Amino acid sequence: MKFCSECGAGLSKKIPPGDNLPRFVCDTCQVVHYINPKIVAGCIPEWEDKILLCRRAIEPRTGHWTFPAGFMEIGESTEQAAIRETFEEAHADVEITSLYAVLSLPRISQVHMIFRGSMRTREFKPGTESLDVQLFSLEDIPWDDLAFPVITEALERYVADVARGAFSMHFGSVFPRMKS
Numbered sequence: 001m002k003f004c005s006e007c008g009a010g011l012s013k014k015i016p017p018g019d020n021l022p023r024f025v026c027d028t029c030q031v032v033h034y035i036n037p038k039i040v041a042g043c044i045p046e047w048e049d050k051i052l053l054c055r056r057a058i059e060p061r062t063g064h065w066t067f068p069a070g071f072m073e074i075g076e077s078t079e080q081a082a083i084r085e086t087f088e089e090a091h092a093d094v095e096i097t098s099l100y101a102v103l104s105l106p107r108i109s110q111v112h113m114i115f116r117g118s119m120r121t122r123e124f125k126p127g128t129e130s131l132d133v134q135l136f137s138l139e140d141i142p143w144d145d146l147a148f149p150v151i152t153e154a155l156e157r158y159v160a161d162v163a164r165g166a167f168s169m170h171f172g173s174v175f176p177r178m179k180s
Contacts (some may be wrong), residue, residue: 006031037109041081042069043117044158045094045124050135051158052124054089056147057131064147067154068092069112070129082115090133092124101154101170112174114154116167138162150174 001011001024009028016025016032024033044067045052053065068086072078079096086094094117101114126133136142138159146152153174161167 001033001035004029004031005033035109037104037111039072039078039081040069040110040112041072041078041085042067042112042114042154043082043086043094043096044100044114044154045086045090045092045117045119046097047119047122047135050137051141051155052086052090052092052119052133052135053141054126054130055132055134056129057126058129061147063131065142065145066147066151067114069114069151078113079115082113082117086117087127089127089130090124091127092133093120094118095120098167099169100167101157103150103153103171104173105150106173107175112150112154149177152177 003009004011004026007026007029009026011024011033012027013022014025015022024035051067053067055065056062068089070081070085072081076084082096083094086092096115096117098116099113100116103112103114105112124133141155143152146155157170
């Protein structure tokens with residue numbers, strides 16, 4: 001950040017009074033500008049014993065598989081964002097059944113809130129951000145072609161929960177995986 005969104009003056013990075021971290025502070029009006037992590041809402045759409053995945057049509061990671069997810073918009077809840085993203089990317093109508101995981105990605109300042117969602121019908125098709133959309137049985141998940149480590153982490157936990165016969169609420173931090 002270089003300029004204040006309140007008055008247009010220049011900003012300095014300093015620790016404001018009563019705070020303990022450096023922030024962008026306006027040199028003129030003293031408004032403190034906070035930069036906080038972004039929230040990504042996602043959904044694992046379920047149909048019978050399968051899940052719906054989308055092949056990305058956009059960067060980053062065009063051509064790789066993911067479950068529907070994206071940044072929240074102002075004025076919507078996390079559940080609404082997950083439902084919207086599922087419809088935008090897969091034209092699938094889901095009912096949110098539970099919050100499944102909250103996974104932090106500190107390196108890129110994101111928090112992913114992932115929901116389980118029951119598909120109301122078996123109808124789906126690619127949206128503008130998807131090249132393809134398919135239902136996958138858990139043994140057919142394209143593990144080597146998933147788009148991001150957070151997708152892999154969430155789906156590994158999901159498959160383990162299905163095998164155990166019980167779903168847990170998951171939380172944790174995801175860091176880049178080293179290639180072997």
